[in-house]
Amino acid sequence: MNILHITPHLGGGVGKAHAAIQGATGSSVDRAYYLLEEPRDRRYADLVEQAGGRLHHASQGVSLADLIDGADIVQVEWWNHPRLYHLLAASHLPPMRSLFWAHVSGLFAPYIPTGLFSAAGRFLFTSPCSLQSPDIAALPDDVRARLGVVGSGFGFEDGAPGTDPGQGGGTSAAVAYLGTVDFVKMHPAFFDIIDAVDNPDIRVSVWGGFDPEGEPAARARAMRHPERVRLEGQTADPRAALQAAGIFFYPLREDHYGTAENALIEAMSLGLVPVVLANPAECAIVTDGLNGVVAADPAEMATRLGRLLGDPEARARMSAATKATACERYQPRRSAGLLEEHYRALMDEPKLKTDFASLLGAGPADWFLSTQQRDRSSGPGRMFASGGALSKGSIDHFLATFPDDPGLLTLSGATRVG
Template identity: 85%
Template sequence: MKVLHITPHLGGGVGKAHAAIQGATDPTVERAYYLLEEPRDRRYADLIEQAGGRLHHAGQGVSLAELIEDADIVQIEWWNHPRLYHLLATTALPPMRSLFWAHVSGLFAPYIPTGLVAAAGRFLFTSPCSLQAPEIEALSDTVRARLGVVGSSFGFEYGRTADEMPAGGASSAVAYLGTVDFVKMHPAFFDIIDAVDNADIRVSVWGGFDAEGEPARRARSMRHPERVRLEGQTADPRAALQAAGIFVYPLREDHYGTAENALIEAMSLGLVPVVLANPAERAIVTDGVNGVVAADPDDMAGRLGRLLAEPEERVRLSAAARTTARDRYQPRRSAGLLEEHYRALVGEPKMRIDFAGVLGSKPVDWFLSMQQRDRESGGGRMFAAGGALSKGSIDHFLATFPDDPALLALSAR
């Protein structure tokens, strides 16, 4: 079976997921990847090639139409990337058996166009929380029968000697690893740490940050600034997490994440997750079973303090967190689920999809299609920042289509 993946790139979480899945793929499945951007960081691209995947990118002049015609399944890695919209809406693509794998939740902006979900041969999400979106719940039974969930985040594996085993819940050290920006991190992050009733709490915050940005300023203005250390970006997240026992992970309630790589990696090392009751996190962490799910920032501060004072509870939750990661978040499991969808889809005829009719024909249509619910409610986070080229932001679209008059007019509002 030949599967062609169309993806904007193979960086970040998408590249990491496919490097793992390629290594766990059944030998009867041949995977090729068509990248819309030439790889800048080849780390995951190289791993995919070493595991047998074939890589092409748009700049090589390879015929995408021929690759599609040769493929049994065309898997489109979906998120709100302007180049992906452009390819689908402006290119005369041949008929295909299409499978979309969404790497955003769709619960908040960026939304997933429901017309795209209905038009796809199969549409897969990376978390069951996406099935709770009102637009998805309102789809017909026929369309919902073509939906599925395949996880894209996987835990670390570790050895069995004493030196190789992570500290897990035995340690009272606290860590955060992820986006150090309030576009995803909860704006009360530093207030939570300040409010914990334990003078000995120390939190290592891993992730790139702007020394003059808002999170760094908030850290400096804490009542107890000694409690937080901004460590910066790490090339070795496993080593960054290895000595900690608690993973504090408060995200804003309308964040766009879904699979939450850092959370699952931390759990695989036995760190006890402490999260807020957002849909994506609740799909991974069960309160009192394999971690702590707090109702709000005040509740998180109180429960984090109690967890620090209860080493036996930390050890119990640590073991359950590690078991969850081991049993539910493995590349071979996701590879197997994908292959089940391939086998079901390969018996169906190839279909031509009118992507322009589904997504719109112009960049402003594509941008607004993923902001629709926010637009109807008066704007919301339509132009959310988080860095000039934050995923699918107005700045990202303008960087791709710098002379588009409708986008320029929209950004000037």
């Protein structure tokens, strides 16, 4: 089966997922990738190519229509990237068997345009938490039957049960966070929780790029116990950073849009015991008391983290369970197999031509608003303005792509004034 992937890029989480899946794909599937942007970081793109994937870039002048015509199935890697909206809504694409794989949850902004669920031959999520959306409950039965879940987060391959956890795993009381060091994803009480832990010996290593003058760094300096946190910055070796700890501290804001949570799954594959808040994506991965701690709120998180630090037996028991969970549920070969099952089902269906413009909107302002509002009577989502930062899917990201669009300029002015 010839699968054509259309994706804005192969960086970050989507690139990491496809590098792993390409390596786990059997000989019955041939994959090609059409990238809307040139890779800035070629790490995962190179791994995809080394594993047999063929890469095409929009800037090379290759005919996307010809690629679609030659593909059995077109898999669209979906998130609210402005170039992806433009490609689907403003291009005359030939008939295709389409499969969309969503890399955002859709539970909060950025929302997934509901018309895509009906238009796609198959629409897949990366976490079962997405099925909790009211948008899904409102779909007809025949559309819901075309939905599915295929995970895109994977643990370290040699982190299976029985392997040496190094210094970390359940043997260590050291605490680590690895991920986005920005309150767009971190819970705003992140540093308050650490301050409130009833254990003067707690030390938390925070791994991830950060702005020394940004809000997280300022909040860390303003702590009652600033010695409890060390902002380590970006790491080129996340495995080594994680292995030095035994507890993975991962409090995210309740309306974050993540699903796969790669860092969480990687930490679990090494035996770190996760301590998370009861958000949908995390609850789909961590079972409270079995393979980690799921706290209802920041106050409970501080209390239970303190108890875990003083209970090496509980850490050892949950450490073994976290590794088993990662080994059983979060492997590239499992996701590659699930994708292939959906491909085979789609092969029995005809290629169809879809009017994506009618589903997504007429232009950039409509495309952006579709990610922020379930309907026009609701208020803008929290990603409406990005404060000048070019965060993905923000108004500034759309403006950087379409700088002269009147609708976006109007929306941007409203966010700056408001």
